Amino acid sequence: MLRSLWRSIDRFSFQHFQYVINELQKIKVVDQNNRELVVDLLQSVVEIVTYGYRQDPQIFECFMERQVLADFVRILKISQDSKIEGPLLQYLSIMIQNMDSEHAIFYCVSNGYINNIILHPYKFDGGDLALYYVSFVRAISNKINRDTLCLLVNVQGDAVVSFPFYTEAPRFAQHEEKIIQTAILL
Incomplete structure:
Protein backbone atom coordinates (compact mmCIF):
# COMPACT_ATOMS: atom_id res chain seq x y z
CA MET A 1 0.00 0.00 0.00
CA LEU A 2 2.79 2.40 0.85
CA ARG A 3 4.42 1.61 -2.45
CA SER A 4 1.39 2.81 -4.39
CA LEU A 5 1.63 6.17 -2.64
CA TRP A 6 5.30 6.47 -3.49
CA ARG A 7 5.25 6.84 -7.24
CA SER A 8 8.21 8.12 -9.06
CA ILE A 9 7.70 11.41 -10.81
CA ASP A 10 8.21 11.43 -14.54
CA ARG A 11 10.47 14.45 -14.78
CA PHE A 12 9.73 14.78 -18.50
CA SER A 13 5.97 14.84 -18.10
CA PHE A 14 3.76 17.77 -18.99
CA GLN A 15 2.55 17.96 -15.38
CA HIS A 16 6.08 18.16 -14.02
CA PHE A 17 6.91 20.83 -16.60
CA GLN A 18 3.98 22.93 -15.41
CA TYR A 19 5.17 22.48 -11.82
CA VAL A 20 8.71 23.61 -12.71
CA ILE A 21 7.39 26.67 -14.57
CA ASN A 22 5.19 27.60 -11.61
CA GLU A 23 8.16 27.31 -9.26
CA LEU A 24 10.30 29.43 -11.57
CA GLN A 25 7.61 32.10 -11.75
CA LYS A 26 7.48 32.27 -7.95
CA ILE A 27 11.09 33.47 -7.79
CA LYS A 28 11.16 37.16 -6.84
CA VAL A 29 14.91 37.64 -6.37
CA VAL A 30 17.98 35.57 -7.14
CA VAL A 46 15.61 23.36 -20.73
CA ARG A 54 10.84 16.07 -30.05
CA GLN A 55 8.61 13.79 -27.98
CA ASP A 56 5.63 15.76 -26.65
CA PRO A 57 4.42 18.80 -28.61
CA GLN A 58 2.20 19.78 -25.69
CA ILE A 59 5.31 20.72 -23.69
CA PHE A 60 6.67 23.07 -26.33
CA GLU A 61 3.22 24.60 -26.81
CA CYS A 62 3.08 25.25 -23.07
CA PHE A 63 6.59 26.73 -23.21
CA MET A 64 5.37 29.20 -25.84
CA GLU A 65 1.98 29.93 -24.29
CA ARG A 66 3.39 30.57 -20.82
CA GLN A 67 6.18 32.67 -22.37
CA VAL A 68 8.88 30.94 -20.40
CA LEU A 69 11.62 32.84 -22.22
CA ALA A 70 10.22 35.97 -20.56
CA ASP A 71 10.96 34.27 -17.24
CA PHE A 72 14.56 33.71 -18.30
CA VAL A 73 14.85 37.43 -19.05
CA ARG A 74 13.16 38.24 -15.73
CA ILE A 75 15.59 35.99 -13.85
CA LEU A 76 18.51 37.87 -15.41
CA LYS A 77 17.02 41.19 -14.34
CA ILE A 78 16.21 40.21 -10.74
CA SER A 79 19.48 38.43 -10.14
CA GLN A 80 21.70 39.85 -7.45
CA ASP A 81 24.14 37.05 -8.08
CA SER A 82 26.05 37.16 -11.35
CA LYS A 83 26.78 33.42 -11.04
CA ILE A 84 23.33 32.75 -12.50
CA GLU A 85 24.21 34.32 -15.87
CA GLY A 86 26.62 31.62 -17.08
CA PRO A 87 24.29 28.66 -16.51
CA LEU A 88 21.34 30.56 -17.95
CA LEU A 89 23.25 31.32 -21.16
CA GLN A 90 24.59 27.77 -21.31
CA TYR A 91 21.14 26.22 -20.94
CA LEU A 92 19.59 28.52 -23.53
CA SER A 93 22.40 27.68 -25.96
CA PHE A 106 10.64 31.96 -34.81
CA TYR A 107 9.16 31.83 -31.32
CA CYS A 108 12.56 32.09 -29.63
CA VAL A 109 13.65 35.17 -31.57
CA SER A 110 10.28 36.92 -31.49
CA ASN A 111 9.02 39.17 -28.69
CA GLY A 112 12.47 40.63 -28.07
CA TYR A 113 13.54 37.97 -25.57
CA ILE A 114 16.79 37.17 -27.34
CA ASN A 115 17.62 40.86 -27.75
CA ASN A 116 17.02 41.41 -24.03
CA ILE A 117 19.34 38.52 -23.21
CA ILE A 118 21.99 39.81 -25.61
CA LEU A 119 21.76 43.35 -24.23
CA HIS A 120 21.75 42.40 -20.54
CA PRO A 121 24.59 44.22 -18.71
CA TYR A 122 26.79 41.21 -17.99
CA LYS A 123 29.88 41.55 -15.85
CA PHE A 124 32.56 39.94 -17.98
CA ASP A 125 35.23 39.92 -15.28
CA GLY A 126 37.14 36.83 -16.15
CA GLY A 127 35.77 33.35 -15.71
CA ASP A 128 33.69 31.53 -18.28
CA LEU A 129 30.86 34.03 -18.72
CA ALA A 130 32.26 35.46 -21.97
CA LEU A 131 32.55 31.94 -23.38
CA TYR A 132 28.92 31.17 -22.46
CA TYR A 133 27.82 34.47 -24.00
CA VAL A 134 29.67 33.82 -27.24
CA SER A 135 28.30 30.28 -27.33
CA PHE A 136 24.79 31.67 -26.92
CA VAL A 137 25.31 34.20 -29.72
CA ARG A 138 26.68 31.47 -31.97
CA ALA A 139 23.73 29.19 -31.22
CA ILE A 140 21.39 31.97 -32.32
CA SER A 141 23.45 32.83 -35.40
CA ASN A 142 23.37 29.20 -36.53
CA LYS A 143 19.57 29.17 -36.41
CA ILE A 144 18.53 32.47 -37.93
CA ASN A 145 17.66 32.87 -41.56
CA ARG A 146 16.37 35.67 -43.74
CA ASP A 147 12.84 35.20 -42.37
CA THR A 148 13.83 35.32 -38.70
CA LEU A 149 16.65 37.86 -38.92
CA CYS A 150 14.18 40.74 -39.04
CA LEU A 151 12.92 39.72 -35.59
CA LEU A 152 16.28 40.56 -34.05
CA VAL A 153 16.24 44.23 -35.03
CA ASN A 154 14.68 46.93 -32.87
CA VAL A 155 12.35 49.14 -34.87
CA GLN A 156 10.63 52.42 -34.08
CA GLY A 157 8.07 53.34 -36.67
CA ASP A 158 9.58 52.37 -39.99
CA ALA A 159 13.21 52.80 -38.98
CA VAL A 160 15.64 50.25 -37.60
CA VAL A 161 17.12 51.79 -34.45
CA SER A 162 19.39 48.95 -33.37
CA PHE A 163 20.52 45.44 -34.14
CA PRO A 164 21.86 44.11 -30.82
CA PHE A 165 22.96 40.83 -32.32
CA TYR A 166 25.31 42.67 -34.65
CA THR A 167 26.44 45.42 -32.28
CA GLU A 168 27.21 43.30 -29.21
CA ALA A 169 28.93 40.23 -30.64
CA PRO A 170 31.84 42.06 -32.34
CA ARG A 171 32.99 43.35 -28.94
CA PHE A 172 34.54 39.93 -28.46
CA ALA A 173 36.56 39.96 -31.68
CA GLN A 174 39.46 41.50 -29.73
CA HIS A 175 38.98 39.44 -26.57
CA GLU A 176 42.12 38.41 -24.71
CA GLU A 177 41.26 34.71 -25.04
CA LYS A 178 41.89 33.33 -28.51
CA ILE A 179 39.14 30.73 -28.24
CA ILE A 180 36.56 33.49 -27.75
CA GLN A 181 37.99 35.53 -30.64
CA THR A 182 37.85 32.50 -32.89
CA ALA A 183 34.34 31.52 -31.82
CA ILE A 184 32.90 34.98 -32.46
CA LEU A 185 34.57 35.33 -35.85
CA LEU A 186 33.40 31.99 -37.23
Whole structure:
Protein backbone atom coordinates (compact mmCIF):
# COMPACT_ATOMS: atom_id res chain seq x y z
CA MET A 1 0.00 0.00 0.00
CA LEU A 2 2.79 2.40 0.85
CA ARG A 3 4.42 1.61 -2.45
CA SER A 4 1.39 2.81 -4.39
CA LEU A 5 1.63 6.17 -2.64
CA TRP A 6 5.30 6.47 -3.49
CA ARG A 7 5.25 6.84 -7.24
CA SER A 8 8.21 8.12 -9.06
CA ILE A 9 7.70 11.41 -10.81
CA ASP A 10 8.21 11.43 -14.54
CA ARG A 11 10.47 14.45 -14.78
CA PHE A 12 9.73 14.78 -18.50
CA SER A 13 5.97 14.84 -18.10
CA PHE A 14 3.76 17.77 -18.99
CA GLN A 15 2.55 17.96 -15.38
CA HIS A 16 6.08 18.16 -14.02
CA PHE A 17 6.91 20.83 -16.60
CA GLN A 18 3.98 22.93 -15.41
CA TYR A 19 5.17 22.48 -11.82
CA VAL A 20 8.71 23.61 -12.71
CA ILE A 21 7.39 26.67 -14.57
CA ASN A 22 5.19 27.60 -11.61
CA GLU A 23 8.16 27.31 -9.26
CA LEU A 24 10.30 29.43 -11.57
CA GLN A 25 7.61 32.10 -11.75
CA LYS A 26 7.48 32.27 -7.95
CA ILE A 27 11.09 33.47 -7.79
CA LYS A 28 11.16 37.16 -6.84
CA VAL A 29 14.91 37.64 -6.37
CA VAL A 30 17.98 35.57 -7.14
CA ASP A 31 20.74 35.71 -4.57
CA GLN A 32 23.26 33.33 -3.03
CA ASN A 33 20.53 31.75 -0.88
CA ASN A 34 18.43 30.47 -3.77
CA ARG A 35 20.89 30.47 -6.66
CA GLU A 36 21.20 26.67 -6.75
CA LEU A 37 17.41 26.26 -6.77
CA VAL A 38 17.08 28.72 -9.66
CA VAL A 39 19.86 27.01 -11.63
CA ASP A 40 18.13 23.65 -11.08
CA LEU A 41 14.80 25.08 -12.24
CA LEU A 42 16.37 26.62 -15.37
CA GLN A 43 18.12 23.36 -16.14
CA SER A 44 14.88 21.41 -15.69
CA VAL A 45 13.00 23.77 -18.00
CA VAL A 46 15.61 23.36 -20.73
CA GLU A 47 15.83 19.59 -20.33
CA ILE A 48 12.06 19.17 -20.46
CA VAL A 49 11.63 21.57 -23.39
CA THR A 50 14.43 19.88 -25.30
CA TYR A 51 12.82 16.49 -24.67
CA GLY A 52 9.29 17.77 -25.27
CA TYR A 53 10.26 19.49 -28.48
CA ARG A 54 10.84 16.07 -30.05
CA GLN A 55 8.61 13.79 -27.98
CA ASP A 56 5.63 15.76 -26.65
CA PRO A 57 4.42 18.80 -28.61
CA GLN A 58 2.20 19.78 -25.69
CA ILE A 59 5.31 20.72 -23.69
CA PHE A 60 6.67 23.07 -26.33
CA GLU A 61 3.22 24.60 -26.81
CA CYS A 62 3.08 25.25 -23.07
CA PHE A 63 6.59 26.73 -23.21
CA MET A 64 5.37 29.20 -25.84
CA GLU A 65 1.98 29.93 -24.29
CA ARG A 66 3.39 30.57 -20.82
CA GLN A 67 6.18 32.67 -22.37
CA VAL A 68 8.88 30.94 -20.40
CA LEU A 69 11.62 32.84 -22.22
CA ALA A 70 10.22 35.97 -20.56
CA ASP A 71 10.96 34.27 -17.24
CA PHE A 72 14.56 33.71 -18.30
CA VAL A 73 14.85 37.43 -19.05
CA ARG A 74 13.16 38.24 -15.73
CA ILE A 75 15.59 35.99 -13.85
CA LEU A 76 18.51 37.87 -15.41
CA LYS A 77 17.02 41.19 -14.34
CA ILE A 78 16.21 40.21 -10.74
CA SER A 79 19.48 38.43 -10.14
CA GLN A 80 21.70 39.85 -7.45
CA ASP A 81 24.14 37.05 -8.08
CA SER A 82 26.05 37.16 -11.35
CA LYS A 83 26.78 33.42 -11.04
CA ILE A 84 23.33 32.75 -12.50
CA GLU A 85 24.21 34.32 -15.87
CA GLY A 86 26.62 31.62 -17.08
CA PRO A 87 24.29 28.66 -16.51
CA LEU A 88 21.34 30.56 -17.95
CA LEU A 89 23.25 31.32 -21.16
CA GLN A 90 24.59 27.77 -21.31
CA TYR A 91 21.14 26.22 -20.94
CA LEU A 92 19.59 28.52 -23.53
CA SER A 93 22.40 27.68 -25.96
CA ILE A 94 21.75 23.98 -25.51
CA MET A 95 18.01 24.40 -26.00
CA ILE A 96 18.39 26.53 -29.14
CA GLN A 97 21.01 24.20 -30.64
CA ASN A 98 18.53 21.33 -30.32
CA MET A 99 15.73 23.12 -32.15
CA ASP A 100 15.44 22.68 -35.87
CA SER A 101 11.95 23.78 -36.83
CA GLU A 102 11.44 27.26 -38.14
CA HIS A 103 8.38 27.58 -35.89
CA ALA A 104 10.45 26.99 -32.73
CA ILE A 105 13.21 29.35 -33.81
CA PHE A 106 10.64 31.96 -34.81
CA TYR A 107 9.16 31.83 -31.32
CA CYS A 108 12.56 32.09 -29.63
CA VAL A 109 13.65 35.17 -31.57
CA SER A 110 10.28 36.92 -31.49
CA ASN A 111 9.02 39.17 -28.69
CA GLY A 112 12.47 40.63 -28.07
CA TYR A 113 13.54 37.97 -25.57
CA ILE A 114 16.79 37.17 -27.34
CA ASN A 115 17.62 40.86 -27.75
CA ASN A 116 17.02 41.41 -24.03
CA ILE A 117 19.34 38.52 -23.21
CA ILE A 118 21.99 39.81 -25.61
CA LEU A 119 21.76 43.35 -24.23
CA HIS A 120 21.75 42.40 -20.54
CA PRO A 121 24.59 44.22 -18.71
CA TYR A 122 26.79 41.21 -17.99
CA LYS A 123 29.88 41.55 -15.85
CA PHE A 124 32.56 39.94 -17.98
CA ASP A 125 35.23 39.92 -15.28
CA GLY A 126 37.14 36.83 -16.15
CA GLY A 127 35.77 33.35 -15.71
CA ASP A 128 33.69 31.53 -18.28
CA LEU A 129 30.86 34.03 -18.72
CA ALA A 130 32.26 35.46 -21.97
CA LEU A 131 32.55 31.94 -23.38
CA TYR A 132 28.92 31.17 -22.46
CA TYR A 133 27.82 34.47 -24.00
CA VAL A 134 29.67 33.82 -27.24
CA SER A 135 28.30 30.28 -27.33
CA PHE A 136 24.79 31.67 -26.92
CA VAL A 137 25.31 34.20 -29.72
CA ARG A 138 26.68 31.47 -31.97
CA ALA A 139 23.73 29.19 -31.22
CA ILE A 140 21.39 31.97 -32.32
CA SER A 141 23.45 32.83 -35.40
CA ASN A 142 23.37 29.20 -36.53
CA LYS A 143 19.57 29.17 -36.41
CA ILE A 144 18.53 32.47 -37.93
CA ASN A 145 17.66 32.87 -41.56
CA ARG A 146 16.37 35.67 -43.74
CA ASP A 147 12.84 35.20 -42.37
CA THR A 148 13.83 35.32 -38.70
CA LEU A 149 16.65 37.86 -38.92
CA CYS A 150 14.18 40.74 -39.04
CA LEU A 151 12.92 39.72 -35.59
CA LEU A 152 16.28 40.56 -34.05
CA VAL A 153 16.24 44.23 -35.03
CA ASN A 154 14.68 46.93 -32.87
CA VAL A 155 12.35 49.14 -34.87
CA GLN A 156 10.63 52.42 -34.08
CA GLY A 157 8.07 53.34 -36.67
CA ASP A 158 9.58 52.37 -39.99
CA ALA A 159 13.21 52.80 -38.98
CA VAL A 160 15.64 50.25 -37.60
CA VAL A 161 17.12 51.79 -34.45
CA SER A 162 19.39 48.95 -33.37
CA PHE A 163 20.52 45.44 -34.14
CA PRO A 164 21.86 44.11 -30.82
CA PHE A 165 22.96 40.83 -32.32
CA TYR A 166 25.31 42.67 -34.65
CA THR A 167 26.44 45.42 -32.28
CA GLU A 168 27.21 43.30 -29.21
CA ALA A 169 28.93 40.23 -30.64
CA PRO A 170 31.84 42.06 -32.34
CA ARG A 171 32.99 43.35 -28.94
CA PHE A 172 34.54 39.93 -28.46
CA ALA A 173 36.56 39.96 -31.68
CA GLN A 174 39.46 41.50 -29.73
CA HIS A 175 38.98 39.44 -26.57
CA GLU A 176 42.12 38.41 -24.71
CA GLU A 177 41.26 34.71 -25.04
CA LYS A 178 41.89 33.33 -28.51
CA ILE A 179 39.14 30.73 -28.24
CA ILE A 180 36.56 33.49 -27.75
CA GLN A 181 37.99 35.53 -30.64
CA THR A 182 37.85 32.50 -32.89
CA ALA A 183 34.34 31.52 -31.82
CA ILE A 184 32.90 34.98 -32.46
CA LEU A 185 34.57 35.33 -35.85
CA LEU A 186 33.40 31.99 -37.23
